[in-house]
Amino acid sequence: MTTAERDNNRIVITFPQRVDTAYCQENEKAILGSAGQGCRGVDFDLRGVEYVCSAFLRICMQVLKLVGKDRFRITGCSPGLRKVFKIACYDGLMIIE
Numbered sequence: 001m002t003t004a005e006r007d008n009n010r011i012v013i014t015f016p017q018r019v020d021t022a023y024c025q026e027n028e029k030a031i032l033g034s035a036g037q038g039c040r041g042v043d044f045d046l047r048g049v050e051y052v053c054s055a056f057l058r059i060c061m062q063v064l065k066l067v068g069k070d071r072f073r074i075t076g077c078s079p080g081l082r083k084v085f086k087i088a089c090y091d092g093l094m095i096i097e
Contacts, residue, residue, distance in 0.1 A: 010041040015049050024055035035063045035072075042067050047076030057088050064094050073097060 006012070011034055016023065035042045042063055046052075064072045073095035074085065085091050 006039065009039050010043055011035060011037060011039050012043045012045055014045045014047070017048055017050050019049060019052045019056045021053050021055045024053060024059060028055075028059055031059055032062060032066065035066055041071035041073070044072075044074050045076050046074060046078070046081055049076075049078070049081060052081060052084060057084075057090065060090065060094065069094060 013031060013034055044060065044063070060072075060074070075097045077085070077096050082091070082096060085094075085096055090096070
């Protein structure tokens with residue numbers, strides 16, 4: 001289940017181990033709604049996430065456009081997920097830690 005909480009006026013959104021298409025369809029509005037709340041930035045905390053689908057990459061791009069490059073970052077990214085972001089050419093578009 002996705003959780004969103006404020007940390008130093010940033011929205012931190014956590015995700016389950018598997019972020020598949022069904023999950024994205026069920027949670028996209030909530031994720032975008034949380035990201036759209038007035039704040040200094042948005043963090044997608046991917047600690048413990050082992051799989052993301054292309055729908056999740058689309059959500060990442062939507063949040064990036066919503067809040068701006070300097071205010072969106074992916075944190076807790078495993079080497080495997082980092083490779084997915086690199087293959088999708090997202091590593092040059094957003095902050096991935």
